[in-house]
Amino acid sequence: MAHAEAVIHNARQLKFQLRTAERRGKLRALALVAPLFLFIVVSFVIPIVLMLKNAIYDPDISNNLPRTTSLLAAWDGSALPSEEVYAALAEDFRESEKAKTSALIGKRMNYEMSGIRSKIITSARKIKALTAAPYKDQIIAIDPIWSDLNVWTTIKRAGNPVTGFYLLNTVDLETKPDGHIGAVDPGRAVYLDILKRTMGISLIVTLATLVLGFPVAYVLANTPPRIANILMIFVLLPFWTSLLVRTTAWFVMLQDNGPINDLLLGSGLTSQPLPLIFSRFGTIVAMTHIQLPFTLLPIYSVMKTIPPTYMRAARSLGGGPVYSFLHVYLPQTLPGIGAGCLLTFILCLGYYITPALVGGPSDQMMSGIIAEAINRENNWGKACALGTVLLLATLTLYFVYNRLVGIDKVKLG
Amino acid sequence: MKLPSYATPIEKFAYYATLAFTGLVLLFLISPILAIMPLSFNSEPYFSYPMPGLSLRWYEDFFSNERWMNAVKVSLLAAVLVTILSTILGTVAALGLARANLPFKPVILGVLISPMIVPVIITAVGIYLFYAQIGLIASIPGLVLAHTVLATPFVVVTVTSTLSGFDHSLSRAAAGLGATPFRVFTAIMLPIISPGVISGALFAFVTSFDELVVALFITSAEQRTLPKQMFAGIREQISPTITAAASILIVFSVALLVGIELLRRRTERLRGH
Structure with missing residues (x-):
């Protein structure tokens, strides 16, 4: 009897010890994460909350x-x-x-x-x-x-002081004197257009990076590593230089008397320099250049995992080259296409520097309009409301990205 | 890439078209860098080819102009401080994230890397509003803290991914042999994960050194960083000195990032991939 009791007692004690040890392990893990977590909460989350507050609070x-x-x-x-x-x-x-x-x-x-x-x-x-x-x-x-x-x-x-005025304005609505919510007069209804423009430019850039990136990813994934590594330098070198430097390079390239117009005039394709700088076209070209590696690399890493035997099997089973490509190869690359395009689209939504330097006044995106609201008009309510809309759009898409790809799969370089 | 022997004419065409297209895209990727570097040696203040002569005058202007040199100093100082802060904070947090028993892991990870996801203009506006209340606008400490926010997620991501290949039985063995947790970390873990830590540190450095938007919002003329000076150089007076500055930055960041790539390869080799 006494022996059995001691066993039960020991088992209980063991369970208790295990639980304490587990709790201690949890606390230790939390203690390691805590300094950075608190730092991010204080110097990042609080500022974001302040921005959100300023979008609806104006005393x-x-x-x-x-x-x-x-x-x-x-x-x-x-x-x-x-x-x-x-x-x-x-x-x-x-x-x-x-x-x-x-x-x-x-x-x-x-x-x-x-x-x-x-x-x-x-x-x-x-x-x-x-x-x-x-x-x-x-x-x-x-x-x-x-x-x-x-x-x-x-x-x-x-x-x-609590007002929906700024948020309503970001979608071109306002409270009428009689208390109803209605459209602002057409002369001031610009913000939906800016939202559409931001989405439009991001979409075009995303598609352009896909069209340019897909064949390159295919060649890189199907070339012997010795050659692929050399070709990869062409992708990684611009990827590694800062966004501002690449924008500066495009700013120089797109000038009326810059290298591109030199080439066009010299080859006789045009008789007058094309207005490339401060244009929508220039903005899209520069953004496509900067985003191309972001779309290309996820597609490349998916293509690397597709065994070449699948295509051979499809061909030997009687599929033509186009049919085999569309029905056997392409579907397998979809995860990479999804991840790359979504990442590029999300990053494009937040572009500020490139449209500001290479684009004209009608090519500014959400971020540019936010900066303008602060720098030119000193209108923080408007800036914060537009920021809220941009944040919402980004986080929604990021949630989708996380479901499809996973945050922990974010790779650098 | 080889063309199979059974290739149809369509396939042959597609094959050569893909190769040619790839060549053009690679040229597109590299052209701005190739175009801007020679222009920095132009003897005339134009952005066009052919260049009438070669000179180092834009480099001379860069290195003798007080504004540019001051900007380099501010950027280097901020980047070094940011690297130290974010490497310590990020590595310690990654150690916690790598533990299997961390509760609320997805939420914590989401918060820690959120500065990487939120558009930087939003971060800039928020930090400005916050700094205006606590008096950190137009100060070096303010700049360093703001850049640390942006840089730390990169350290967390690189160190976490290195730790995922770390064999935890090594630290258990060390602990079993009587080493204190601190000793286990310094003598066993740190030497093995050091490539990840160093590349995280380099990423942090580059993030701060290249950052423009937050600097535009929260610094004044005294803390003008190098990117801010370049931005002004493009917007206000289109001086060819920007081509020299851009070329120097290209060489600088490529050197740093080649370092990161070499470290990454070393880690992979150690892991036996």
Whole structure:
């Protein structure tokens, strides 16, 4: 009896020890990953979350017109606000003139009502000088915009710091004064076009890399290693030089008096230099050049695994060359084609430098428009909203890529 | 690639067409590099052939111009610091990822390599917003931290793939013979996985040294990096010095990456592939 109990006791203890050891192993593994994980969360995930927040959070109006917006919260919008609200507006503008933030208010309002910016800035300056009530008539006398119901509904709506305005704008929609969501007027509806353009350029580049890359991958995979290794240098050398350097090279090549036009003029194919630089064509050529190895290499590594006997078998069984290729060889390369094309398409969506240097104004893609929103317009809400759309598109496709290929299969060089 | 004896005329045609096409595509791949390097020796400030004469004036301008030299210094300093930080962080994390008992592995791996996937402009905007709040804009530490974010995933990926070929019974044997975990790592594991660690470090260096978009957003004129200076050189004044700078960078990054390739081959040979 005592012996059996001791055995049971020992077994229990062993189980307990095993569990502790397992837990310790898990903790040790987590402890090793933790420093980088925390670093990435703090210096990458938090910034991304900040960007997402800025796409839907804009306190410019509520911070700079605090009294007006809090009073407007209770306003039903059917008639002009009461004297009380106009008095609050005067007080807010006095403060904003002191803090020099009137321009900010004008800028933010201008996003929703083009052309109103200067009117608001001038009004603010004049309203500051008003000293005695009643304000309503005096303010309306300064500028008729203050008797426009739409202006007040816009202030009320923009006064809510949580706003769908920027995100709606990225798909050319806006909240109409009556609260409905509708299309923006055609003159300002540019963002769907940019989204389509980004997708379009990425698609063309992906197809171009496939058409150019497939035969090369085939030759590389079916040549003796000695020759294939030498040919591979041609693929890897550009792959290894930085994107900026290759873009610079194309920038030089595509000039009106650059090597390509030299060649075309010299051979008599054209009598005038072709406008290659700052064109859609130049952008696509440069991007195709940069992305070609990304499409080619996965196809190549799949082709390496296809035994040549399959094609021979197909031929000896009576399949013609075209039939055998289409029904025996091509289907086996599909995983490589899928992986390569998807990777190239995802990377193309984020292109900024190449279209910025080699393309014209109408060839800029999403990233370029984001940079422009910040550099030219200082409009962070718009930049962050476009960034949110781009991030969503990339992550969705990446999820597909991960299902098909697997993140851990990412190979470098 | 050989043409089989039973080849039909269509096949013969396709065969030679494929070869010719491949030749053209390879030429397309190499042409920008071949075209830009000779132009950097042009004696005249034009981008066209034939060149009227050879000179080293653009190289002279590159090496004597304070702006370019300052940019080289900033880029080298940042890249070295980024390499040290990201190699340590990335290698330690890869050791954790290689353990079979790591919980939530797919999620953790996804987060660790996410900076490689997210379009860099989004990273740049986010980091700018974050740095503006904590006062790291226009500083070398800010640049180094931001580049470390972008570079570390490359270290994680290369070291993880080297570790997948590592025979863990070696470290168990060492531990069984009484070595402390630290000793097991330094005396057994590190020497075996060192090619992976070194190539990860080289990737980290190149990532930082070539990075432009984040640098454009978060640095000022004082921390102008080499890519930023090149970008300005193209956008503002089209100076042929960019061809000299580009040629130097081509030679530099090719030398580094040939190093990576040699290390990769060594690892494969050691693994017996």
